[in-house]
Amino acid sequence: MRTHQLVLAWIEDQLSAGRLAVGGRLPAERTLAEQLTVSRTSVREAIRILEAMGVVRAGVGSGPDAGTVVISDPTAALGSALRLHVATQHLPVADIVETRVLLESWAAGKARPDAPELDEAAALLAGMDQAEGLSVGDFLALDVRFHFALANAAGNAVVSAMMGSLREAIQGYAAELTSNLPDWDATASRLRAEHHAILAAVRKGDGGRAAELVAAHIEGYYREAGLGAGSREP
Amino acid sequence: MRTHQLVLAWIEDQLSAGRLAVGGRLPAERTLAEQLTVSRTSVREAIRILEAMGVVRAGVGSGPDAGTVVISDPTAALGSALRLHVATQHLPVADIVETRVLLESWAAGKARPDAPELDEAAALLAGMDQAEGLSVGDFLALDVRFHFALANAAGNAVVSAMMGSLREAIQGYAAELTSNLPDWDATASRLRAEHHAILAAVRKGDGGRAAELVAAHIEGYYREAGLGAGSREP
């Protein structure tokens, strides 16, 4: 077993035992190195891995943002990993989209009509309805947050994280695809209308219809942008 | 931007541009450090991250297994990341199980009856039917491979990877849970029968029934082992 894996195992043990929780602080790198009788290099390699996994966040200087603190951001971790595997062409973009449809339609079907996350989703929709002063990038950013809020309403943290990571992994592609659209304004208003319909279905408690609408919404967008089932290679 | 991220960006660019593909070899650490005018430490940190993400594999010595070569193993990467987040208690085990049911039942419903992966699944079932000389660990190992083969038959690499990673993330728990079972032999024969029923449904093209059987199979096991929907905290 390599040295940095020993550090990794120690930290995972601390987490599992509850001696280290989200918001907690790891010992300083030099201290930890001395405690485990390894070099600071190995400690740093372990921390880098944890950082890439969204388990810790390292900050320089002093104060609340300094030091290495435990966080929990599975979305970012899974997202960057998926993005790299897409780059190796071993994860087809079409499969990513298909999985996203699966997870999101399930979440829409399971979301409870009285979930507080739906209020946030509604607020985001209101923001997207402002026709003026909203660039394509702004619109897509709000779109991401809307879909994420909707997924959160289902109450399954794993599904939320995976959904977000899928979205993140192909975000670069999605942004490029907007240039393929014949008429962005027309697409945007269609997306707005579909969003409202989805939210209304969830609010009414009609999970089946909400799931169908979400699936059609996502598949329709990618089909229009020219990323159909045929383009299994990016 | 930190130095190791520069290295990461360079490697991701090489992958996206196709100048680096699975099976390819990264330049030696010292060479890469000189090319990018960074320290070898920073190169190593980047490689560690890629290794944790299942994108590369580093080997010492000489020969085919030496050097840093590009692979693509998203399952291991996502699995360890999920396991750590479970350790932080921000991903409830119940949500993992629920997501696994979702993905696996979808895969069972979508698997094509003539998929070659089903032959492998059948062979694994034959191996599990040998009542003698099969420890609990061996049985579970074959079980993992059976479920993985079944998921692969759906033809979606992302779903397969995520399914496998979910299984891996809670593998430790699943192994411990066997001690909760009142009668392992009885459970094992039930699991065997359910496996055969699932495979038969898939082979018959009855995706809907296969999906139902898979969901009942997984949920039933965890319920019997005492990991119901109530235990959202491990």
Added chain:
DNA sequence: CCTACAGTGTGGTTGGACCACAGGAGGACG
């Protein structure tokens, strides 16, 4: 009372050194 500054502890980065490992090239020996 407020400002300016040195002090302290954090992660970030670098260069160098040494180790273990695995294969290849060459010579020594049968």
Added chain:
DNA sequence: CGTCCTCCTGTGGTCCAACCACACTGTAGG
């Protein structure tokens, strides 16, 4: 001529010592 052994080379793995940039903290000076 073939085989075995040894040395050499290049790889990642590990460690050390030093320095940097940063952000807060306490203190001295105005």
